[in-house]
Amino acid sequence: MKILRTLLRGAGQVMFQGSWWTGLMFLIGIFWGSYATGNPAVGWGALLGLVASTAAGWLLNENPSDGEQGLWGFNGILVGCAFPTFISPDSWLMWVSIVFFAMLSTWVRRGFNNVMAPWKVNSFTFPFVFLTWIFLLAARMFDSLHPAGLSTPALESSFDYSLDCSFVSLVIYWLKGVAQVFLVDSWITGVWFLVGLALCNKWAAIWAGIASAVALGLAILFQTNPHDIANGLFGFSPVLTGIALGMTFYKVNWRSALWALAGIAATFFIQAGMDVLMAPWGIPTLTAPFCVATWLFLLPLFRFTDPHPDHSNWKSKDS
Amino acid sequence: MKILRTLLRGAGQVMFQGSWWTGLMFLIGIFWGSYATGNPAVGWGALLGLVASTAAGWLLNENPSDGEQGLWGFNGILVGCAFPTFISPDSWLMWVSIVFFAMLSTWVRRGFNNVMAPWKVNSFTFPFVFLTWIFLLAARMFDSLHPAGLSTPALESSFDYSLDCSFVSLVIYWLKGVAQVFLVDSWITGVWFLVGLALCNKWAAIWAGIASAVALGLAILFQTNPHDIANGLFGFSPVLTGIALGMTFYKVNWRSALWALAGIAATFFIQAGMDVLMAPWGIPTLTAPFCVATWLFLLPLFRFTDPHPDHSNWKSKDS
């Protein structure tokens, strides 16, 4: 049971919630979405990555309190979601790679956190991002692995800006923005995730909702790629930035709320910029825009409240 | 009046001169050049970015002595020069973006400086470079913004090497190298900038002149893109490196002069390398070659004089 709770907290920590109830809702949402969109390997990959990365923490004798809070597992579960989303699961090498890279994510996280410790920031989901970029780039050179769902490398991508802006559509885009945190393209999964967040902390759910809405509004205002808007691809990084700045690293108040809104807007621009940056390889940005934006807003070390927040690790809010 | 002087020093600090007289000459040069080249939005953008970034410093209660030296404004004024140079000013969203990104530059500078403080180096103009890269990349995905003056993305660019090397042409290239520090393509602006530098410190003007000349010579020796040579695009980063290494972070003497010359040569190679690096996106290098080269020459922490220079912030030379 303790192991099970540790694993579930690992799912919850993707959105900064060290609660196994939240993690359970997230896993349900992932499995629902993966079966609903016809790619069940995403659900099973998530489970495999979660177990492998958590096991790596034990094997390497890392600080067990980190593990119990779920901090070993959140990069691994994302590795497990991403690999079958972009690489066809018909090769056993893909599954072996999930295990290896999920385990890698546990000590790469430790290394990155060591690097960032002097500035009191955390590597967040960047170990997952960095390792998945390596794997997806490498996979383009492997005849044994077959890309599925990666864009075609291109120098410029053009699009016709035409978006269905009916109220129901907008709500679906908004919910998909939340679901895409785990790379799931299903608005029902977004509901599961919001419920999971609310179970742990109402402000987490509120900031996730605000962030997805603000990013959606900016994407429409600046008229970006309508396909990406409709699939929630402008929402997931702002959702994480919103939870991080709005209620995790700063206490909830009016000044930190303005700060979080500026951070959400910055995340939107970084998302668009990185989409263009990575187009020549046809590789997704994953949650890098969230990482970059949140670092930019934590590194100045502004304090809007006392005591000064310690950014080097987030506190478990488990019950 | 105090506010006005703070703003003008912000213009001066782009070339490390915390003098409001210097800043005034720079602003005159920018406005002259922007009207002369038919794009007055550059001048007004510069003013808007300068005001917005300086205001951000006050709003965030940053250390006021920094602000009085003009250190809040120099990234913002460059943001304001760059956006209308590369994005058509016909959209109000471009102007709103100048305000947002200029404000961002103030706290991104603070964050970057926190990161670099342990090695006694400064982020220089890199906050401007980093944020403008994000915006220009993002703008390629925005139907609401229209690139103007950005290159076409390409894997390789070929050119015929044929350059007019008459004495008058060479002087014009040399002066444009100074003017392009603020992205202005006018040799008369280069004269204004040299006068502004000399008003504050004769060595600043001398090193700016030496650097633009050395870079021009190397560009002709290695036969790089003649269009870039003729528009001063190999000069502006070396100019900044020359001022930084030749008289700002080291005392003027023969050993530091050799060091600065090596730094200017390194900046030339980094400029050419980054031009090729960024060709697939058609995005300019901005002053990144200066930042990279100057970091490379400050990080070894060599001391050619006593006392050891403190690189973490440059001293105001205001009168």
Added chain:
Amino acid sequence: MKILRTLLRGAGQVMFQGSWWTGLMFLIGIFWGSYATGNPAVGWGALLGLVASTAAGWLLNENPSDGEQGLWGFNGILVGCAFPTFISPDSWLMWVSIVFFAMLSTWVRRGFNNVMAPWKVNSFTFPFVFLTWIFLLAARMFDSLHPAGLSTPALESSFDYSLDCSFVSLVIYWLKGVAQVFLVDSWITGVWFLVGLALCNKWAAIWAGIASAVALGLAILFQTNPHDIANGLFGFSPVLTGIALGMTFYKVNWRSALWALAGIAATFFIQAGMDVLMAPWGIPTLTAPFCVATWLFLLPLFRFTDPHPDHSNWKSKDS
């Protein structure tokens, strides 16, 4: 004689061996390979780079004990190997550039080591990698320099996976993996290098051999580019990672052996990923995959033995 031994140790330190006997074997292997493959400029460039970078250390009054261990020379010798490999040696500007960039590598190494010191890691061969990237990118813009042996920039490279897997061929690929550490495409050179390693420390030779074999096996298992496999291009970075993790920064034991094997596998994936990453410029990865992988495996600061290894500099094993 002391100068000669210092220079030879510089050659040896490319593979972490501060022994002048090892360096002598390496130099013989380089000259053999450069004449055997019809490009003698590589051998003479290596010598020139070695001398220039070591001289830079003296000129700058760096800590002489570093120099005597050969730590000034190993980046310079690699610069001298790489420039004539990728740029036609028919221009005198190429030779001047070797001198300038080899000298640069000495203080860029000092700067990078200053940056990395807080985490007890070293810049390894990254000064060489970084500076050679700059030069090769810049050279594409220089009419005065002619690329020779650089790939054509391309967004995607396709290949037919068909590899001669006879035992003799596999042995040749395996030995070329060792030889390519100095960019030499000759299996006989690989023998010279293994002999040189064994002269200094048998474990260095053993780990070099294991690493090249493991990387070769993974490259065949994942079916990567057969041309690269056959020329040892998947071997050289893992060889360096194997020596670094297997016997330089950790004492030889079973736990560190498992760690080194994981590091070798990670280097293989990073090699493939970076090959794709750099394809749009047609620029080689050089030894960057080794640097990145070894950093990733040192930064967590795991200790498998007491006393904790000091990663900030490797100890000379000279006799």
